[in-house]
Amino acid sequence: MAKATSLHIVWLRNDLRVFDNASLFHAAQNAREQESNAVVALYIATPTTWQQHNMAPIKQDLIRRRVKQMQQELAEQGIPLLALEADTYQDCEAIFISLVNEGMVAVYGQVEYELREQQRDNAITKQLQEKGVEVNWYDRLCIMSPGSILTQSGDTYKVFTPFKRNWLSRLQEQGVHCYSRVKGNPEFSADYLAKQLGLPVMADGDESSAAWPVAEQQVLDKMREFCQQQVADYQKTRDLPAKKGTSGLSAYLACGVISAQQCVNRLQMEAGPELEQEKSGSSVWLSELIWRDFYKHILVAYPDLIKHKPFQKDTASIKWHNNKKHFKAWCDGKTGYPLVDAAMRQLNQTGWMHNRLRMITASFLVKDLQIDWRWGEQYFMSTLIDGEFAANNGGWQWAASTGTDAAPYFRIFNPITQSERFDPEGEFIRRFVPELEHMNNKEIHWPHKKTMPDSYWPAIVDHSEARKITLALFTEVKKSDE
Ligand SMILES: Cc1cc2nc3c(=O)[nH]c(=O)nc-3n(C[C@H](O)[C@H](O)[C@H](O)COP(=O)(O)OP(=O)(O)OC[C@H]3O[C@@H](n4cnc5c(N)ncnc54)[C@H](O)[C@@H]3O)c2cc1C
Structure with a gap:
């Protein structure tokens, strides 16, 4: 050629x-x-x-x-x-x-x-x-470009709910547009170019992601099936890690195998008027896609975030304890808190973690172990198949109460009650923590009281003590801020 x-x-x-x-x-x-x-x-x-x-x-x-x-x-x-x-x-x-x-x-x-x-x-x-x-x-990359959804005074929204309101009215006005597939010139081959450039062709990977199909049509079908068959129940099932209640599309959205625009387009087609109802599965799923936009808008408006600076500046002086042994136990899924351990093992074994569990494990690292959220942010990034800076940083800063529209610092997840509520029968725990397979549905959330199997781990911290320590850490910086 x-x-x-x-x-x-x-x-x-x-x-x-x-x-x-x-x-x-x-x-x-x-x-x-x-x-x-x-x-x-x-x-x-x-x-x-x-x-x-x-x-x-x-x-x-x-x-x-x-x-x-x-x-x-x-x-x-x-x-x-x-x-x-x-x-x-x-x-x-x-x-x-x-x-x-x-x-x-x-x-x-x-x-x-x-x-x-x-x-x-x-x-x-x-x-x-x-x-x-x-x-x-x-x-x-976003459905609404960064800088296009601003407050009346022309600023970036720092709070999600008004951002979402504005975003939704923009959607009503302009809809979403998707491009059709195009054709090139079948007579042209790139071999000549490859030779001229004299560079190595891309190497194969290690097949570690083999469980994730990569054909575009398969991914589009997965998205369509989710919008047709599952999204109506999303509101009810999305917080239950033992169920397949979420779309499982994050890895594909992160690499752009599908676009968020295609998701909204399909959702509008399948959900019809249900999308207008505030608490419907479809509208809650749409909200998640809006969160995706929100964190990217924040990143563009506050580029310092890329340097891992906290959004709430006063929290930069928190004196994290950063106990390395505790960090390792968290990474390895050996904290002695069953749902935290199951979640971390899901991440290590599959490269993906359920959203509710990301919130619980992040909260545990920061607020039970007093470890700098950036350690967790980095660990997630280095293990997640859907690792994506804006969402990961946003999620970590939300959990650590250092971010925009974050959880208030005094709201600290109790990892045991979270477990009872979101994995009531211990089904998810049993899947990833086989040491606890034989515990009954009640004791599995906190197996330390009675007959804990020798193979499981003692709890590395006491939650109620840890809570007090964390509150003191935050109160100290908030006080010096006044
Ligand atoms: C500490 C922490 C770290 C996170 N790190 C990442 C990350 O690196 N990459 C990532 O894509 N998501 C991240 N999330 C957000 C969320 O957990 C995942 O997007 C979700 O679990 C992916 O599963 P799904 O595709 O089944 O989601 P669904 O519930 O089906 O949601 C659909 C899509 O919306 C987007 N989305 C959902 N929730 C959020 C959210 N809270 N913030 C931004 N976008 C969202 C994702 O693109 C997701 O695929 C993180 C959340 C937390 C709390």
Whole structure:
């Protein structure tokens, strides 16, 4: 294949999908208008940067598997996908400069909001524009773009409920738009480019995410089935970790195998007027997608968050105890609090944790063990298949009472009553803590009273004592703030 005269490069990053992909859509449209012969999708794996960002190995594997699968899916549309292996974000610059020499006239990509990603994109944009290449960024990561939902005085909302109200009225006004799938030129192959660039092709992963299907149609079907069959009960079942009450789509949303816009579109189609009822399953699920937008808006408006600074500045001076043995026990699921242990083992074994359990384990780390929330934030990031900065940071700061619209510091989850309430029959505990398999439904939540099996762990702290210590830590900083 000869050198393409005008190459339109779609740089895939967090939008690993064929449907509803603004970059692919606009690249195909522009290429057609300019009678160019080539739209080429590009993915660059950057394992060293991923490691610096604590990306979980299971998430890295999911991405690699998805990119390979997408090569086939895009090939059916006549669009080659060049998957390359580099090291860091800095290496991406050199790849783009080489592509200019190969006839690249335009680049298309979906924005990313984090600091180093922005720095990388700004540097590449500047270099390419100086060389006369058109650079197009599409802000489709949120359903409503950051900066588009503001208070009457033009500020970012710091509280979720009014944000949501404004967000919903915007949805009514403008609806959601999804892009259709596009076709490229089946005669063009990217082999020539791959050879010219002389870079290694993307390596395979370690298959640790094999339990997660990566075909786009399968993921779309999962989302559709959830909206058709399960969402009506979401309000009732979403807090019960033993049930499959939530969508299980977070890993796909985090890598962009589906978009949040597609979820809302489908939800509107399936739920009809039920979506207008405040407490219906559909409207509660929509609220979760709005939380997703909310934390991204906060991140864009307060870029210091990326440096792991607390949103509530006074909490920066809390003197966390940071006991390393306690931290290890928490990570390993050996705290002696059954539901906390079951949750951490779910995370370690599967790479995913139920939302209620994320709240309980986060609260336990911060408010029962007095360990800095950033330790937990980092651990979650390095193990979660859906690890995603804004949601993870938002969730941790919510639980630690350091964030925006966070749980008040004096509201401290009791891990035993949470267990009785959300895993009443101990079904989830039994699944992940086999040591407690034979305990009855009542004693399983707190097995230390009577006949605790030798194989289980003594509780590492006493909850009511721990509660007092934490309240004192917070009161100290709140007082000095007055
Ligand atoms: C401490 C802590 C850490 C978290 N870390 C992450 C993370 O790294 N990545 C992540 O995607 N979510 C995170 N969450 C939010 C939430 O726990 C997960 O999104 C949810 O458990 C994913 O399961 P699901 O797809 O079945 O969710 P569903 O209940 O089906 O929700 C649908 C989608 O809405 C979004 N969503 C749901 N809840 C939230 C929320 N509270 N904040 C932001 N978005 C939300 C997710 O994209 C989710 O897939 C965290 C929450 C806490 C408390």
